[in-house]
Amino acid sequence: MVKTIPLIKRNEKIVDCFLKVKRDYLKFLSKEKIFDQSAATKIAHLRRIYIPMSFWIDKKYKKKGKTLFLGLSGGQGSGKTTVTGILKIILKKYFKRKIHTSSIDDFYKTLEERDKISNTIHPLFKTRGVPGTHDTNLIKKFFDFIKKKKFKKFKLPKFDKSIDDRLNEKYWFNIRERPEIVIFEGWCVGAKPQLNSLLKKPINILEKYEDEDLIWRKHANEKIKREYKKIFAMIDNFIFMKISNFNMVFKWRLLQERKLKKRSHTTKKIMSYGKIKRFVMFYQRVTLQMFKDMPKVASVVLTLNNKHQINKIWFKN
Numbered sequence: 001m002v003k004t005i006p007l008i009k010r011n012e013k014i015v016d017c018f019l020k021v022k023r024d025y026l027k028f029l030s031k032e033k034i035f036d037q038s039a040a041t042k043i044a045h046l047r048r049i050y051i052p053m054s055f056w057i058d059k060k061y062k063k064k065g066k067t068l069f070l071g072l073s074g075g076q077g078s079g080k081t082t083v084t085g086i087l088k089i090i091l092k093k094y095f096k097r098k099i100h101t102s103s104i105d106d107f108y109k110t111l112e113e114r115d116k117i118s119n120t121i122h123p124l125f126k127t128r129g130v131p132g133t134h135d136t137n138l139i140k141k142f143f144d145f146i147k148k149k150k151f152k153k154f155k156l157p158k159f160d161k162s163i164d165d166r167l168n169e170k171y172w173f174n175i176r177e178r179p180e181i182v183i184f185e186g187w188c189v190g191a192k193p194q195l196n197s198l199l200k201k202p203i204n205i206l207e208k209y210e211d212e213d214l215i216w217r218k219h220a221n222e223k224i225k226r227e228y229k230k231i232f233a234m235i236d237n238f239i240f241m242k243i244s245n246f247n248m249v250f251k252w253r254l255l256q257e258r259k260l261k262k263r264s265h266t267t268k269k270i271m272s273y274g275k276i277k278r279f280v281m282f283y284q285r286v287t288l289q290m291f292k293d294m295p296k297v298a299s300v301v302l303t304l305n306n307k308h309q310i311n312k313i314w315f316k317n
Contacts, residue, residue: 017051017094024089025050032082037309049310050083053239053300054090056315058097060237061181067146068181069234073189073294074241075287076280077252078304080185083241091181100179102142104186106157107134111165122216124206128164129282130216131188131223136231143234151178190238191286192293193225203288206281217285224286240298244306246288250280252308 025046026039034042061068074080084101091097108128109117113135118126125132138157145154155172159165199217202208211217243249257271271279295301301314 013055014047014051017054017090018047021051021090021093022046024093025086028085028089029082032085034082036307041309045310046086049302049313050086050090052313052315054087054095056300057087057091057181058095061097064236067179069143069146069236070181070183070239071189071232071235071237072183072185072239072241073187073191073290074302074304075243075246075249075290076187076283077249077255078241078243079308079310080187080241083239083302084183084185087183098177098180099183100175100181101183101185102156102173104134104139104184104189105161106159106173107136107139107142108159108166109133109135111163121219122211124210124216124282125219127279127282129187130286131191131220131228136223136227139231140234143231145175146178146182147234153177184235187283188224188228188286188290190232190235190240190294190297191224191228191290192297193221193229194285194289196221203285204281206278207285220286237299238294238297239300239302240290240294241310242291242295242301242303244304246280246284246291248304248306249283249287250277253280 022043026042029037029042037045057068057070072080072084081103088099088101091099108114114126114128114133117132118124121132124130127133135157142154142156145152153174153176155169155174157169158167158172160167196218199214199221202211207217254273254276257276299315299317301316302310303312303314305311
């Protein structure tokens, strides 16, 4: 039965957790430049959102008895990386869990590989983001390595968006011990395929004029149906950040660029209004489908208001 979690009771464990993580939590928010929330709002979110989530995660881990795999998804700019960082702080600081967090972004195919599929399948695949531009074999190996009975240290790729390419292996992440909890975050984590009949009608001008023959969106949909489905099936529980509508994706993405421009002395690598508008079109179809599907399958749903704040949390199981 779906229910809204009420204000948490101030039992000793909750209070103890709050006191132990408060300082690191606020320090992290400052580092992330979260200045558009009052101190009272930040404290309220810690007590009402992040601490209950962390207790729920730890309970799930204890019940499973071995590495717990969590998938965290939401539209671009929804705050996935920030939420993941906060949960990592609490789970490490208070619960003393071995946490590993990974972004699906680090598993993008190399620029050379995307050049190849843009030439052999469709030009739109040169732009990273949609299913088909990730190295799903590497993601599967990541999950398999952690699941092995006898753990061996391994490396995970690191993607540099400033050069739009994967970094040399010497810069990859070293995983030296088996994590107890893995949080795998990304905009399309948990995505489900659409019916072929739904692919026919273009949903934006990108699809209408640059994918007239449906090759790009059909290929991406097939990737979700086959390769991505196998990966997402290895995840125990999903956490979904639900936003009100797709217009907010564009608004928050534009806000990110404006903030970046203010902090930068140059306009290099800062996307213009028009470029951002085009960029989010690549994500629109899958994102809109996730708006429909993920609230039904996610174990935890966080709803965001138009001020970019989490205003409700739902625990479904």
